[in-house]
Amino acid sequence: xxxxxxxxxxxxxxxxxxxxxxxxxxxxxxxxxxxxxxxxxxxxxxxxxxxxxxxxxxxxxxxxxxxxxxxxxxxxxxxxxxxxxxxxxxxxxxxxxxxxxxxxxxxxxxxxxx
Amino acid sequence: xxxxxxxxxxxxxxxxxxxxxxxxxxxxxxxxxxxxxxxxxxxxxxxxxxxxxxxxxxxxxxxxxxxxxxxxxxxxxxxxxxxxxxxxxxxxxxxxxxxxxxxxxxxxxxxxx
Numbered sequence: 001x002x003x004x005x006x007x008x009x010x011x012x013x014x015x016x017x018x019x020x021x022x023x024x025x026x027x028x029x030x031x032x033x034x035x036x037x038x039x040x041x042x043x044x045x046x047x048x049x050x051x052x053x054x055x056x057x058x059x060x061x062x063x064x065x066x067x068x069x070x071x072x073x074x075x076x077x078x079x080x081x082x083x084x085x086x087x088x089x090x091x092x093x094x095x096x097x098x099x100x101x102x103x104x105x106x107x108x109x110x111x112x113x114x
Numbered sequence: 115x116x117x118x119x120x121x122x123x124x125x126x127x128x129x130x131x132x133x134x135x136x137x138x139x140x141x142x143x144x145x146x147x148x149x150x151x152x153x154x155x156x157x158x159x160x161x162x163x164x165x166x167x168x169x170x171x172x173x174x175x176x177x178x179x180x181x182x183x184x185x186x187x188x189x190x191x192x193x194x195x196x197x198x199x200x201x202x203x204x205x206x207x208x209x210x211x212x213x214x215x216x217x218x219x220x221x222x223x224x225x226x227x
Contacts, residue, residue, distance in 0.1 A: 009154075033214040045204060045218040052214075091156060095214050100145045100164055101172060102216065104156040 002027050004094050006105035013082050014113050021077040021108045023092030029053075031097040034068065034075045039089040039107070048090075051075060082112045116140050118219035120205050126225045127195040135190040135222050137205030143217075144210035146188040147172070148180065150201040151221075157204065163188055165210075195226045 003026040013019045025034065036048040049059065051068050059066050063080045079086050092105045121136045139146065147162040149172075159172030163182040177199060179191040188207075192199060202223050206216040 004156075006156075035214075037218075043202070044220050047215070047217070050215055093157075100147060100162045100208070100213055101159055102147070102149075102157075104149075104158070106154055106156040 002029075002094055002096055002101070002103045004092050004103050004105035006090075006092055006108050008108045009106070010109045010111070012111045012113060015084060016081050018078060018080050019082055019110065021079075021090050021092075021110065023075045023077065023105060025073050025075065025092070025094045027073075027094060027096060029096040029098075033095045035093040035095070035102075036066065036075075036077050037091045037093065039091065041088070045091075048077075079110075082110075084112050084114050086110060087112045118205055118207050118217050120203075120219035120222050122222060123220070124223045124225075126227065127192075128227055129196060131195050133192050133195065135192075135203055135205075135224070137188045137190065137219060138186050139188075139205075139207040139217075139219075140186065141207065141209070141217070142185060143207035144185065145208040145213045145216075146182065147206045147216070148178070148188070148190045149204045149206065150174065150199075151204060152201050160190065160203075164213075192224075195224075197226045200224060200226045 005024045032053045034051045038046040065078045067076045089107045091107045094103045118139045144165045148160040149157040161180040163169045205219040208216045
């Protein structure tokens with residue numbers, strides 16, 4: 001089965017705090033892709049990152065970093081020194097190696113309090 | 115490029131009415147998909163297409179039809195709207211060489227009374 005679990009439904013942090021959003025996935029595919037999307041209050045979906053299953057190197061982009069661990073089937077997302085503009089719903093998603101089916105988690109709503 | 119466009123942005127229907135949600139992309143993407151987003155459920159795949167003339171069902175296809183007569187357009191038809199189809203609908207597309215990277219439209223908010 002293909003499944004993505006985001007156990008954290010809502011998180012609130014005070015501005016400048018670091019926050020980690022958890023994502024755990026299940027797949028039978030040996031090759032797969034993992035994603036994070038941001039959905040701000042305006043409603044559009046913004047692509048943040050794609051990670052291939054064969055590339056376990058962690059990635060940092062400015063205040064954003066991603067920790068991919070195949071051993072625990074996790075792809076966690078950390079925002080360092082959070083800002084009010086980071087307030088949004090964040091979705092983790094999985095795509096297998098065949099077809100074009102993406103599986104999304106239920107999302108984590110992040111509120112950054114000024 | 116306009117990217118992925120969706121019309122209308124908002125629609126109110128009565129139960130039993132039919133309508134078509136439009137989706138178009140100008141990036142010459144082979145892959146296109148329709149999702150619905152409901153509170154607490156994330157995005158769920160309704161139908162998808164890997165090229166003109168080819169469509170397949172996703173996770174929640176019941177009550178919806180699609181066709182793909184051109185590369186650019188991928189309309190989603192509600193045959194007989196039901197209140198359970200009240201949702202936000204997103205269309206997405208991706209290139210055949212990079213199908214794993216999707217670009218989303220702005221969404222259509224549908225209310226069925």
